[in-house]
Amino acid sequence: MTTRRDFIKTSGFLVVGFSAAGVVHQIPLAAQGAGPYPDVDFRQLDSWIVIRQDNTATFFVGKTDLGQGTGTAFRQIMSDELDMPYDKTSCVMGTTDVTVDQGGSGGSDALQTDGYPMRRVAAEARRVLLEMASTRFGVPVAQLVVSDGVVSVASDPSKKVTYGELIGGKRFNVTLTGNNINATTGTAKLKDVQQFKIVGTSPQRYDIPSKVDGSLKWAVDAKVPGMVHARNVKPPVAGAKLVSIDESSVKNIPGFLKVVSKGNYIAVVCEREEQAIQAARQLKVNWQKPATAPFPSSEELFTYIRGAMTTSSTPPSIVGNPDAALKSAARVLEADYEIPFQGHTSIGPAHAMADPSNDQLTIYSNDMKSYGLRDGVAEFLKMPRDRVRVVWMEGPQAYGRTAADDAGFEAAFLAKEIGRPVRIQWMRNEETAWDTKGPAFAVKVRGGLDAQGNLVGFDYDARSADFNHLGYNEHNTVLISQLMGARSEMPARGSAAAPNEMYAIPNRRMTTHVVSLPAIWETPLRTGNLRDPNGPQSTFASESFIDELAAAANADAVDFRLKLLTASTEEDSGFKRARSIAVIKAAAEKFRWDTRPSPKRAGSGEILTGRGIAYAFRSQTVVAQIAEVEVNRRTGHVWVKRIVCAHDCGLVINPEALRRTIEAGTLYGLSRALHEEVRFDTEKVTSVDWVTSPTLTHADTPETMDVVLINGDPNPNRPDLPHYGAGETMCKPTLAAIGNAIFDATGVRLRRVPFRDARVLAALKAAQV
Amino acid sequence: MASISLRVNGKSHTVDVDPATPLLYVLRNDLDLHGPRFGCGLGQCGACTVIIKGEAVRSCIRPVSTVQGADVTTLEGLSGDGKLHPLQQAWIDEQVPACGFCQNGQLMTAKALLDKNPTPTDAQIRQGMAGTLCRCMTYYRIQAAIKRASKTIASARNEAGSEVIA
Numbered sequence: 001m002t003t004r005r006d007f008i009k010t011s012g013f014l015v016v017g018f019s020a021a022g023v024v025h026q027i028p029l030a031a032q033g034a035g036p037y038p039d040v041d042f043r044q045l046d047s048w049i050v051i052r053q054d055n056t057a058t059f060f061v062g063k064t065d066l067g068q069g070t071g072t073a074f075r076q077i078m079s080d081e082l083d084m085p086y087d088k089t090s091c092v093m094g095t096t097d098v099t100v101d102q103g104g105s106g107g108s109d110a111l112q113t114d115g116y117p118m119r120r121v122a123a124e125a126r127r128v129l130l131e132m133a134s135t136r137f138g139v140p141v142a143q144l145v146v147s148d149g150v151v152s153v154a155s156d157p158s159k160k161v162t163y164g165e166l167i168g169g170k171r172f173n174v175t176l177t178g179n180n181i182n183a184t185t186g187t188a189k190l191k192d193v194q195q196f197k198i199v200g201t202s203p204q205r206y207d208i209p210s211k212v213d214g215s216l217k218w219a220v221d222a223k224v225p226g227m228v229h230a231r232n233v234k235p236p237v238a239g240a241k242l243v244s245i246d247e248s249s250v251k252n253i254p255g256f257l258k259v260v261s262k263g264n265y266i267a268v269v270c271e272r273e274e275q276a277i278q279a280a281r282q283l284k285v286n287w288q289k290p291a292t293a294p295f296p297s298s299e300e301l302f303t304y305i306r307g308a309m310t311t312s313s314t315p316p317s318i319v320g321n322p323d324a325a326l327k328s329a330a331r332v333l334e335a336d337y338e339i340p341f342q343g344h345t346s347i348g349p350a351h352a353m354a355d356p357s358n359d360q361l362t363i364y365s366n367d368m369k370s371y372g373l374r375d376g377v378a379e380f381l382k383m384p385r386d387r388v389r390v391v392w393m394e395g396p397q398a399y400g401r402t403a404a405d406d407a408g409f410e411a412a413f414l415a416k417e418i419g420r421p422v423r424i425q426w427m428r429n430e431e432t433a434w435d436t437k438g439p440a441f442a443v444k445v446r447g448g449l450d451a452q453g454n455l456v457g458f459d460y461d462a463r464s465a466d467f468n469h470l471g472y473n474e475h476n477t478v479l480i481s482q483l484m485g486a487r488s489e490m491p492a493r494g495s496a497a498a499p500n501e502m503y504a505i506p507n508r509r510m511t512t513h514v515v516s517l518p519a520i521w522e523t524p525l526r527t528g529n530l531r532d533p534n535g536p537q538s539t540f541a542s543e544s545f546i547d548e549l550a551a552a553a554n555a556d557a558v559d560f561r562l563k564l565l566t567a568s569t570e571e572d573s574g575f576k577r578a579r580s581i582a583v584i585k586a587a588a589e590k591f592r593w594d595t596r597p598s599p600k601r602a603g604s605g606e607i608l609t610g611r612g613i614a615y616a617f618r619s620q621t622v623v624a625q626i627a628e629v630e631v632n633r634r635t636g637h638v639w640v641k642r643i644v645c646a647h648d649c650g651l652v653i654n655p656e657a658l659r660r661t662i663e664a665g666t667l668y669g670l671s672r673a674l675h676e677e678v679r680f681d682t683e684k685v686t687s688v689d690w691v692t693s694p695t696l697t698h699a700d701t702p703e704t705m706d707v708v709l710i711n712g713d714p715n716p717n718r719p720d721l722p723h724y725g726a727g728e729t730m731c732k733p734t735l736a737a738i739g740n741a742i743f744d745a746t747g748v749r750l751r752r753v754p755f756r757d758a759r760v761l762a763a764l765k766a767a768q769v
Numbered sequence: 770m771a772s773i774s775l776r777v778n779g780k781s782h783t784v785d786v787d788p789a790t791p792l793l794y795v796l797r798n799d800l801d802l803h804g805p806r807f808g809c810g811l812g813q814c815g816a817c818t819v820i821i822k823g824e825a826v827r828s829c830i831r832p833v834s835t836v837q838g839a840d841v842t843t844l845e846g847l848s849g850d851g852k853l854h855p856l857q858q859a860w861i862d863e864q865v866p867a868c869g870f871c872q873n874g875q876l877m878t879a880k881a882l883l884d885k886n887p888t889p890t891d892a893q894i895r896q897g898m899a900g901t902l903c904r905c906m907t908y909y910r911i912q913a914a915i916k917r918a919s920k921t922i923a924s925a926r927n928e929a930g931s932e933v934i935a
Contacts, residue, residue, distance in 0.1 A: 067866065082823060103826035147836065205813070208861055208865075208866055209861055211872055212841070212857045212872065213853060214802075214804035214844035214847075214873065215845075216869070217803065218806075220803075220870075272786075273794050273797075274787065274791065277810075346904060347816060347868075347902060349808075349904075397904050397905040415804060427810060428808070428810055601925075660867070660910060663905050664867050671906060690813040695902060696906060697898075697902060697908075698894070698899045698908050698911070699895045699896065699899040701909075701912060702894070
């Protein structure tokens with residue numbers, strides 16, 4: 001049996017390698033050992049931290065890094081609490097039999113939630129090491145000092161010992177406490193943030209060199225002896241039933257091994273990858289179309305959503321008397337906002353490789369929730385959980401896509417069927433059409449202004465097409481099991497969302513509903529977690545409408561928001577309101593915002609320019625963005641020339657890595673604002689490649705992006721200043737900021753994304769701009 | 770199947786494959802060169818880009834039989850003598866990649882761009898890179914890194930007289 005200690009000692013499966021620059025690689029080397037693979041015990045300190053005789057340390061954490069540098073941040077916070085130099089540490093993530101199950105990635109909780117047990121176990125290791133040094137030198141811990149992994153006696157610095165000399169190669173054998181993994185703790189106290197030396201600095205991300213020189217091995221590169229290649233054959237239309245397969249249609253293909261099918265799931269397996277691709281294209285299949293259309297066309301979608309029966313509604317959240325306020329308002333505005341389905345459309349289609357040797361199953365995967373994949377596959381294939389493991393490797397960005405990791409389940413199933421290691425990868429048309437989708441929203445908003453232009457009533461009513469939302473690698477909801485006929489008894493109810501802002505509006509109602517498309521199973525319009533699952537949609541509606549109200553009140557858009565924020569007298573839990581005010585002010589200052597109402601008086605030239613602001617929070621992280629746009633009156637083309645993002649996520653671990661995460665996330669919001677939309681007819685998705693499913697390109701990139709990292713906490717020097725998540729908030733306000741800027745430039749309000757050229761041009765023409 | 774001879778990153782190889790096989794699969798699966806990646810198989814995204822005769826080529830749609838005898842350069846061949854190419858160094862200095870999956874295409878396309886035009890304007894960079902997609906949206910830093918590399922290459926040229934580093 002390969003134990004974790006063997007892994008550490010011999011580096012038999014993964015190599016944790018240090019270069020002179022302290023760069024660390026995780027490199028899978030060979031086929032699996034014999035297993036089984038029991039869960040790693042989070043209550044053992046040894047499960048989290050290994051210190052070697054050469055005074056280097058490796059941290060084992062149950063998270064995955066989707067390319068935002070969280071691994072680097074984990075190393076920083078743990079090195080700091082342990083008092084080890086950053087470049088003497090490494091971090092292993094996500095592989096299910098060598099790391100504790102912290103759930104992988106999701107919810108932007110890596111630092112906000114999971115960072116704390118990481119800090120506590122590192123602090124505990126430091127405490128234990130100091131105790132050991134105390135025994136060795138015969139002096140109390142209080143008379144010891146520790147720096148860079150070396151403990152010395154304060155009064156006699158010649159007496160010193162490294163962590164490696166104290167523990168290297170041996171186990172801590174320290175049992176931790178805590179009812180669950182997030183509560184894991186020893187008895188050591190955490191450092192005050194003022195004591196941190198590595199947190200707050202910007203070591204370069206350790207994963208970048210190997211991504212730039214081509215040496216990193218990704219999940220997509222996983223290869224073991226005897227491996228064969230598979231491709232799926234998807235139903236041509238949603239809900240089609242498999243009638244028959246003509247296997248003779250592919251028998252002539254060299255390397256052809258097998259057609260595997262069960263229910264409506266079909267895959268072909270060949271010796272070589274290009275052979276599998278050819279076989280999947282060539283296989284003759286007789287399908288029967290469903291009797292009724294699985295969904296309305298994308299042109300009819302919003303009419304359908306507004307008219308559909310709701311599958312669930314949240315009880316309205318009500319403040320004051322919104323109906324009375326709207327009735328007595330001097331002026332009432334009403335608007336409908338529409339956000340279509342938007343796909344993950346990862347740059348790299350779904351993929352995985354599974355090795356069934358030794359009656360185990362090892363899945364090489366980029367699954368952000370690798371532990372969920374392990375659990376789901378074990379249930380799906382009715383295997384004991386400790387015979388399944390997932391080796392986590394890096395993969396293409398697709399925030400939320402692998403939370404329903406179709407390819408991981410498919411590789412596992414096919415490997416069991418074939419009895420050989422199987423690598424599968426989806427083709428582009430498959431991925432773009434059949435990945436999980438962010439739900440479409442139709443939002444009706446009404447607002448009432450009094451005679452002085454104060455917002456006195458606000459009514460937000462969102463309907464989201466999100467019934468049977470997928471999320472966490474449940475064995476009976478991933479696509480392969482749906483195609484095989486599995487149906488969970490209680491489909492996930494899904495959710496819509498109310499806006500996340502801190503405005504004090506005396507009378508307001510916020511209601512959310514979920515509706516279902518006609519087909520909820522075996523459909524390419526399955527909804528899943530797309531980066532901030534509902535935030536860009538709800539924020540587009542609410543923050544655009546706030547802008548409409550500001551314009552109707554002839555008020556400046558920043559002033560109008562600040563007035564709504566400063567009017568509140570309610571307790572400010574987590575200082576979210578104070579921090580909201582701070583980010584809006586910081587963004588306005590950086591942009592050099594000139595106070596005036598929108599729209600700007602349109603110029604007479606071909607290019608119209610304008611600016612727009614929007615803000616939102618997610619959990620405790622607060623963001624304000626200001627976009628400056630150029631709208632081409634002749635073509636309808638919108639270029640976001642400049643964007644400012646003011647961002648408060650509490651204590652910043654790595655400012656430079658955070659800046660890049662915010663820049664890229666903001667551009668992702670920009671892509672959703674300008675380009676992204678899933679198109680479909682009444683039986684299939686017609687967005688199938690990068691032409692029919694356009695995305696932001698180099699040509700769209702703003703000329704200037706300014707990221708302002710601020711901390712609006714009233715007491716930013718408190719020793720327990722929290723570190724919040726930063727993975728998603730920044731893409732919430734972008735759609736509204738751009739829509740508001742287009743209004744400022746043109747006087748035309750666009751209430752439907754994306755702002756593709758033709759849509760913008762039609763709106764400009766209709767308004768005779 | 771047919772025997773095909775290839776020259777990749779200065780080394781000669783012979784593979785026995787269907788001549789219509791896209792170069793990408795030969796590079797990845799037969800030669801274990803994993804820099805180029807499958808993104809679309811349609812020549813639309815650039816993740817599979819290699820350089821042949823100074824041109825950035827989409828290896829996912831280029832039949833292997835058509836590159837016999839040509840010198841193919843992949844990401845693995847960009848650095849020489851253990852020294853990173855100025856573009857790779859600029860990518861590290863600017864901390865460009867997020868997930869990094871597309872960066873092969875970004876780097877190889879930028880290499881072909883700078884080889885043809887060592888001092889591109891911002892507009893030329895936008896236009897020259899427009900067909901190489903990044904879904905993490907690291908475009909802003911990619912463009913900064915290209916400008917940085919352009920300067921490095923220019924100053925190395927000045928220092929070395931007529932010697933060409935890139």
